Amino acid sequence: MDYIKKAPITGCLKNIINILWTFSAASDRVGVGCFVNSCGKCAACKAGQEQFCEKGTVIVFDSKDYDGTVTQGGYSQAIVVKDHFVLHIPDELSLANAAPLLCAGITTYNPLKQYNIGKDSRVAIIGLGGLGHIAVQFAAKMGADVTVFGHSESKREEAAKFGATGYEILKDTEDFQPLAGQFDFILNTVAVDLDLNNYMPLLKFNGVFCYVGIPSDEIHLNLFSIFGNQANLTASNVGGIAMTQEMLNFAAKNDVKPQIEMIGIDDVPTAYQNILDSKVHYRYVIDMSTLK
Amino acid sequence: MDYIKKAPITGCLKNIINILWTFSAASDRVGVGCFVNSCGKCAACKAGQEQFCEKGTVIVFDSKDYDGTVTQGGYSQAIVVKDHFVLHIPDELSLANAAPLLCAGITTYNPLKQYNIGKDSRVAIIGLGGLGHIAVQFAAKMGADVTVFGHSESKREEAAKFGATGYEILKDTEDFQPLAGQFDFILNTVAVDLDLNNYMPLLKFNGVFCYVGIPSDEIHLNLFSIFGNQANLTASNVGGIAMTQEMLNFAAKNDVKPQIEMIGIDDVPTAYQNILDSKVHYRYVIDMSTLK
Numbered sequence: 001m002d003y004i005k006k007a008p009i010t011g012c013l014k015n016i017i018n019i020l021w022t023f024s025a026a027s028d029r030v031g032v033g034c035f036v037n038s039c040g041k042c043a044a045c046k047a048g049q050e051q052f053c054e055k056g057t058v059i060v061f062d063s064k065d066y067d068g069t070v071t072q073g074g075y076s077q078a079i080v081v082k083d084h085f086v087l088h089i090p091d092e093l094s095l096a097n098a099a100p101l102l103c104a105g106i107t108t109y110n111p112l113k114q115y116n117i118g119k120d121s122r123v124a125i126i127g128l129g130g131l132g133h134i135a136v137q138f139a140a141k142m143g144a145d146v147t148v149f150g151h152s153e154s155k156r157e158e159a160a161k162f163g164a165t166g167y168e169i170l171k172d173t174e175d176f177q178p179l180a181g182q183f184d185f186i187l188n189t190v191a192v193d194l195d196l197n198n199y200m201p202l203l204k205f206n207g208v209f210c211y212v213g214i215p216s217d218e219i220h221l222n223l224f225s226i227f228g229n230q231a232n233l234t235a236s237n238v239g240g241i242a243m244t245q246e247m248l249n250f251a252a253k254n255d256v257k258p259q260i261e262m263i264g265i266d267d268v269p270t271a272y273q274n275i276l277d278s279k280v281h282y283r284y285v286i287d288m289s290t291l292k
Numbered sequence: 293m294d295y296i297k298k299a300p301i302t303g304c305l306k307n308i309i310n311i312l313w314t315f316s317a318a319s320d321r322v323g324v325g326c327f328v329n330s331c332g333k334c335a336a337c338k339a340g341q342e343q344f345c346e347k348g349t350v351i352v353f354d355s356k357d358y359d360g361t362v363t364q365g366g367y368s369q370a371i372v373v374k375d376h377f378v379l380h381i382p383d384e385l386s387l388a389n390a391a392p393l394l395c396a397g398i399t400t401y402n403p404l405k406q407y408n409i410g411k412d413s414r415v416a417i418i419g420l421g422g423l424g425h426i427a428v429q430f431a432a433k434m435g436a437d438v439t440v441f442g443h444s445e446s447k448r449e450e451a452a453k454f455g456a457t458g459y460e461i462l463k464d465t466e467d468f469q470p471l472a473g474q475f476d477f478i479l480n481t482v483a484v485d486l487d488l489n490n491y492m493p494l495l496k497f498n499g500v501f502c503y504v505g506i507p508s509d510e511i512h513l514n515l516f517s518i519f520g521n522q523a524n525l526t527a528s529n530v531g532g533i534a535m536t537q538e539m540l541n542f543a544a545k546n547d548v549k550p551q552i553e554m555i556g557i558d559d560v561p562t563a564y565q566n567i568l569d570s571k572v573h574y575r576y577v578i579d580m581s582t583l584k
Contacts, residue, residue, distance in 0.1 A: 205344050218512045223527045233525040235515045
């Protein structure tokens with residue numbers, strides 16, 4: 001079977017343009033993530049990194065497929081997807097919980113795996129939002145010692161609930177100094193302007209600062225701030241299909257659950273305003289059966 | 293023997309404040325590099341990364357040693373150095389050639405080794421000066437395919453002489469586009485303001501851009517320029533003692549030679565002006581026997 005066509009059951013409202021689905025077929029429970037086609041032949045595709053396909057990955061919405069059609073995203077009652085890009089949803093995961101994992105989950109799981117986070121790692125997660133609350137769970141379940149860098153006291157308890165052992169509010173340069181040289185990996189989930197010259201010295205020798213929240217403006221860095229620890233700066237863009245399946249299996253086995261609120265299609269305008277107002281905890285999932 | 297005291301034979305004039313030595317003892321030919329003490333007990337020292345000593349590495353000049361004395365550098369007739377920080381100069385290397393290797397050599401060799409450059413690597417070196425002309429030789433002798441990014445035609449032939457198979461003059465954004473996604477590693481040896489948004493897309497998936505020439509101003513980067521190849525940005529600061537010895541042995545075995553001009557101590561003012569005027573090819577070495 002090359003193609004699967006099923007009615008979507010749930011969708012994850014990440015922002016105004018991004019929606020992901022899970023489906024319930026007669027026998028298999030399956031989902032579709034961020035992309036729906038790639039050439040399958042280039043070095044990236046062969047390495048299981050379809051997101052870097054040299055011919056151009058076909059994104060699930062507003063992207064031109066190789067036959068010229070424009071992908072329509074998932075605010076719909078049905079979708080046709082090449083089987084390679086359809087993920088199996090393990091029985092332990094509800095379809096509603098699986099939906100955000102197909103974007104926020106793989107976005108955070110992929111860099112944690114790529115940089116070998118495990119029981120000997122000390123990890124910091126910047127931001128405890130839609131991405132951050134899943135990143136904390138993944139890193140903790142991988143065995144890492146996890147600290148959340150937040151901007152107010154309001155999320156300290158929630159950070160602990162998700163598995164963080166530390167919580168730091170970092171504002172002034174003096175707040176950073178006691179943490180110098182302590183972290184193997186810092187994952188930044190917030191797309192705001194950070195003073196990297198404060199954050200980079202928190203890394204151990206050869207540590208990595210990885211953006212998954214990408215600010216639209218240029219970042220600034222004085223390289224002398226990494227001259228003492230030879231730290232690395234990078235950014236990560238979701239993950240390949242095999243890694244996405246691995247992530248779903250890991251989430252199922254280790255009880256990693258996005259915290260969601262299920263809404264009907266008519267609730268989208270209100271939910272979107274709540275996202276703009278930072279009132280979402282932590283992901284909205286749309287019940288697609290409400291789309292008539 | 294804890295300490296070695298010998299009259300220096302040659303010194304490498306890197307810039308106005310940095311001088312390195314080689315010595316000729318009765319039996320051993322030895323050299324002293326960028327640092328002369330570290331705690332020996334911290335994780336960095338134990339890992340052979342004395343340059344990141346947590347107690348603070350003692351630099352060869354103008355640095356406070358643990359006993360409170362200030363290091364004097366090597367414009368002198370004698371130096372006292374703890375034996376751990378004294379390097380063996382292999383017979384195949386002249387003392388004059390060994391002197392620049394103890395700074396420019398280890399500065400370029402260390403990142404090439406750290407990022408596993410070898411026969412399957414495609415490497416670009418930005419700049420063909422004191423650091424660059426040694427970096428090209430090391431990378432080529434490690435088996436990499438080496439391209440030099442220069443700013444004029446004048447160094448094309450010299451780049452090839454040092455082992456580069458490619459030479460590119462990159463000015464406008466259009467100059468960069470044909471090279472997109474081609475390099476595993478880019479070593480930047482020039483401390484000037486580069487448009488990283490042009491350079492980072494030249495890297496392959498997970499490629500590394502490493503600064504060894506550190507600009508005093510902040511660097512700027514639009515993270516979307518690395519979102520397609522998940523490239524890494526880092527900086528490297530010389531290398532540890534064991535790596536420095538390995539570098540000298542590698543240079544001896546593979547005939548890596550800094551291109552030098554030997555001068556007397558009275559020539560230093562002229563030589564320094566030539567450095568400011570970019571007229572040095574590629575390193576001055578001072579014959580310390582001329583210091584009376």
